[in-house]
Amino acid sequence: MLTYTLKRIATGLLTVYFIATATFFAMHLVPGDPLAGNKAMRAEIRKNLEHKYGLDKPVLVQYGVFLGNMLKGDFGISFTQQNRLVNDIIKDHFPVSALLGVLALAVAACGGVLFGSLTALFRGKHVDRSVMFLVILAISVPGFVFAALAQYLAMRANSVAGRTLLPVAGWGTLRHMLLPALVLGLGTMAYVTRLMRSSLLEVVHQDYIRTARAKGLPKSRIFFSHQLRNAILPVVTILGPAIAGITTGGFVVETVFVIPGLGRYFVQAVQQLDYTVIMGLTVFYGGFLVFMVLAVDIAYAFIDPRISLTKART
Amino acid sequence: MVDPAPAWDPSLFEPVQRSSIQTGVARPSLSYWQDAWRRLRKNPQAVVSLAIVVALLVFTLFGPLVWRVDPNAPELTRVSKGPSLRVEARVLPELPPFKQETVPDVPARPEADGATLPAPERLEWIGEPTIEAVRMRWTPVPGAAGYLVYRSEEPPAGGYLGLPVGTIDGGNTVSFEDSFNLEDRAYYYSVVGQNVAESKQAITRRVVLPPGVSLADAQTIQPGAKPGDVVRFPLRPFGTDSLGRDLLARLMAGARVSLFIGFCAPLLSLAIGVLIGGIAGYMGGSVDQWLMRITDFVIALPFLLFMILFKVAFGAGPGQSGISAMLVALVVLSWTSAARLTRGQVLQLRESEFVQASRLLGARPVYLLLRHLLPNTLGVILVSFTFAIPGAIFTEAFLSFIGMGVAPPTPSWGSMCNDGVQTFLTHPHELLLPAFFISIAVLAFNLLGDGLRDALDPKLRSVE
Numbered sequence: 001m002l003t004y005t006l007k008r009i010a011t012g013l014l015t016v017y018f019i020a021t022a023t024f025f026a027m028h029l030v031p032g033d034p035l036a037g038n039k040a041m042r043a044e045i046r047k048n049l050e051h052k053y054g055l056d057k058p059v060l061v062q063y064g065v066f067l068g069n070m071l072k073g074d075f076g077i078s079f080t081q082q083n084r085l086v087n088d089i090i091k092d093h094f095p096v097s098a099l100l101g102v103l104a105l106a107v108a109a110c111g112g113v114l115f116g117s118l119t120a121l122f123r124g125k126h127v128d129r130s131v132m133f134l135v136i137l138a139i140s141v142p143g144f145v146f147a148a149l150a151q152y153l154a155m156r157a158n159s160v161a162g163r164t165l166l167p168v169a170g171w172g173t174l175r176h177m178l179l180p181a182l183v184l185g186l187g188t189m190a191y192v193t194r195l196m197r198s199s200l201l202e203v204v205h206q207d208y209i210r211t212a213r214a215k216g217l218p219k220s221r222i223f224f225s226h227q228l229r230n231a232i233l234p235v236v237t238i239l240g241p242a243i244a245g246i247t248t249g250g251f252v253v254e255t256v257f258v259i260p261g262l263g264r265y266f267v268q269a270v271q272q273l274d275y276t277v278i279m280g281l282t283v284f285y286g287g288f289l290v291f292m293v294l295a296v297d298i299a300y301a302f303i304d305p306r307i308s309l310t311k312a313r314t
Numbered sequence: 315m316v317d318p319a320p321a322w323d324p325s326l327f328e329p330v331q332r333s334s335i336q337t338g339v340a341r342p343s344l345s346y347w348q349d350a351w352r353r354l355r356k357n358p359q360a361v362v363s364l365a366i367v368v369a370l371l372v373f374t375l376f377g378p379l380v381w382r383v384d385p386n387a388p389e390l391t392r393v394s395k396g397p398s399l400r401v402e403a404r405v406l407p408e409l410p411p412f413k414q415e416t417v418p419d420v421p422a423r424p425e426a427d428g429a430t431l432p433a434p435e436r437l438e439w440i441g442e443p444t445i446e447a448v449r450m451r452w453t454p455v456p457g458a459a460g461y462l463v464y465r466s467e468e469p470p471a472g473g474y475l476g477l478p479v480g481t482i483d484g485g486n487t488v489s490f491e492d493s494f495n496l497e498d499r500a501y502y503y504s505v506v507g508q509n510v511a512e513s514k515q516a517i518t519r520r521v522v523l524p525p526g527v528s529l530a531d532a533q534t535i536q537p538g539a540k541p542g543d544v545v546r547f548p549l550r551p552f553g554t555d556s557l558g559r560d561l562l563a564r565l566m567a568g569a570r571v572s573l574f575i576g577f578c579a580p581l582l583s584l585a586i587g588v589l590i591g592g593i594a595g596y597m598g599g600s601v602d603q604w605l606m607r608i609t610d611f612v613i614a615l616p617f618l619l620f621m622i623l624f625k626v627a628f629g630a631g632p633g634q635s636g637i638s639a640m641l642v643a644l645v646v647l648s649w650t651s652a653a654r655l656t657r658g659q660v661l662q663l664r665e666s667e668f669v670q671a672s673r674l675l676g677a678r679p680v681y682l683l684l685r686h687l688l689p690n691t692l693g694v695i696l697v698s699f700t701f702a703i704p705g706a707i708f709t710e711a712f713l714s715f716i717g718m719g720v721a722p723p724t725p726s727w728g729s730m731c732n733d734g735v736q737t738f739l740t741h742p743h744e745l746l747l748p749a750f751f752i753s754i755a756v757l758a759f760n761l762l763g764d765g766l767r768d769a770l771d772p773k774l775r776s777v778e
Contacts, residue, residue, distance in 0.1 A: 027623060151738075282616060
């Protein structure tokens with residue numbers, strides 16, 4: 001178990017290193033001037049700025065400096081935001097994104113398991129059909145449309161109620177978080193619902209369910225402690241990739257709902273070729289994702305004793 | 315010691331009656347694809363989806379031949395018009411210049427509490443309200459230091475009066491002209507007095523504006539138009555966007571971009587993926603190892619970041635739409651899933667009996683790959699192609715939505731959504747129409763993919 005974890009951590013670090021290297025060179029190959037945002041400037045000022053950010057050195061030397069600083073955990077100063085440390089940007093804005101992501105994931109997981117169970121219990125009935133129709137709808141409609149619609153509906157509800165029931169933008173209280181989390185979690189919730197449904201329907205035919213039924217256990221007991229418990233496993237596996245999806249979707253939701261999360265800075269930095277912010281956030285996101293997938297895999301082994309991580313995998 | 319063969323005994327045999335032999339096959343034989351097509355046709359969801367896909371293709375390929383409107387031509391006199399089939403409007407009479415009305419005898423009392431001020435007693439229109447301007451006057455409120463005018467499209471409720479359209483300084487100025495983006499519909503105007511704080515008491519009056527066109531606007535369409543004439547302007551069945559461009563024409567042109575990327579990106583990435591996966595699976599050994607490490611590396615790249623970097627690197631030049639840059643980026647980043655899929659299939663098939671038989675008969679590797687291995691993976695690949703299309707459409711829409719997609723003025727469904735979301739609260743059709751088209755296309759391809767999977771591979775039949 002420990003060897004496996006260490007091995008995974010080592011591969012993870014290697015992956016992050018590869019991502020960082022690829023991003024670094026791709027970024028420097030992109031035509032464009034990271035200092036161009038500051039309009040016309042005199043040659044001396046430009047030279048000073050280039051010196052300050054180390055842009056006057058050859059790219060390979062810059063790469064070496066970057067790697068050295070990365071090992072120390074220092075990503076430098078943002079080009080476009082005056083004297084702001086990349087580490088500070090992450091420190092200030094990541095908690096917001098993370099909170100939003102956790103809420104969205106909770107919405108997705110709870111809603112998905114609930115609706116998936118409903119559809120499987122009422123297979124072929126109206127409940128099943130209507131929920132599955134909604135699921136297809138949720139998969140087919142882009143997230144930003146849901147975001148705009150949710151904002152519009154909240155605005156109408158507010159105007160009918162005559163006071164702010166749900167704020168349509170901004171961040172701060174739990175009420176601010178409800179709508180964005182719901183919108184962000186919707187797509188994943190649809191996938192979880194689908195997965196939960198097929199997984200539950202598969203489990204129904206297992207021998208242990210027949211045994212439980214033959215023992216005369218009450219239906220609710222069979223459902224909760226045999227069917228649901230076994231069917232929920234695949235859901236755990238997709239939570240890892242789902243985190244990646246939710247981070248990407250977070251960019252849009254953060255833009256539409258004006259939430260001061262990390263996603264907006266990322267998109268902005270790429271648009272303005274803010275080298276240090278791009279590198280810092282890429283390494284941070286890469287490491288975060290690798291870590292989350294690993295955590296999910298380890299959690300999986302604890303939940304499902306049939307899976308042994310130490311055995312050779314194909 | 316072998317027993318001697320039993321003696322020939324003709325009585326054990328009897329001739330078969332000719333009529334009992336079945337000649338020919340009971341049912342006509344069906345090829346794999348014929349069978350798949352037969353299954354697909356039995357699936358109503360898949361048939362409807364296929365019809366929608368064909369309809370979308372007709373819409374984008376032949377639509378512009380019928381609907382010859384330039385999708386990029388702005389018409390500034392008709393901005394953000396909702397869908398409508400009306401093509402005629404009466405020219406409104408020329409408006410006299412607006413003069414503020416003041417009453418001399420309202421002394422401002424700075425000490426009055428604004429929140430407790432009464433509402434104006436009367437609110438009346440000056441002249442006929444038209445879509446060019448709504449002019450109003452009201453009775454002065456003693457103690458008011460100014461007034462606020464609100465406009466709402468629904469009856470005001472719960473203290474929400476609508477959009478603030480005007481602030482009047484001075485309690486003795488009791489008139490206002492609203493000429494901001496008026497449309498032919500009902501409005502509710504509310505006037506409240508204020509003195510530091512805003513009064514809770516409002517007077518509200520409803521007005522229904524008749525359709526019409528202002529003289530200045532009419533003269534841009536028909537130079538000699540006079541008040542009272544009826545002018546004809548071009549039909550805009552789906553309305554116009556915030557720059558007055560025809561939405562129907564833009565949807566057709568946008569479909570071309572969205573569907574082009576939706577088809578071509580998966581097609582190209584499949585071609586590359588199948589080739590690499592096929593080679594990796596067939597060759598095995600170190601070739602396989604290396605190709606799969608490259609695949610793993612590409613998978614690990616952060617998708618969004620590299621999409622944007624590619625976009626910036628390849629096609630940011632002025633006058634370029636950036637479609638090809640986006641296509642290249644999508645292909646480079648998404649061939650991996652097809653490669654893995656093909657490799658898995660080829661690995662499985664390589665050891666199957668019919669391939670070994672073919673090899674035994676002396677088939678060359680290229681022949682094996684092209685004749686046996688790839689055709690047999692085609693079904694699975696076709697299914698993954700159908701599912702990759704909505705993915706590509708989504709990615710295009712997402713990138714265009716965050717402003718990193720096709721460059722304006724080239725329309726795509728995603729960039730139209732991006733334009734529409736800014737005016738969504740006032741003119742929802744500008745977002746809802748392109749969003750509807752994206753959704754219907756993605757829905758159709760998803761359902762078609764489900765149907766194809768069921769038809770091509772009964773083993774994978776979904777539980778639904």
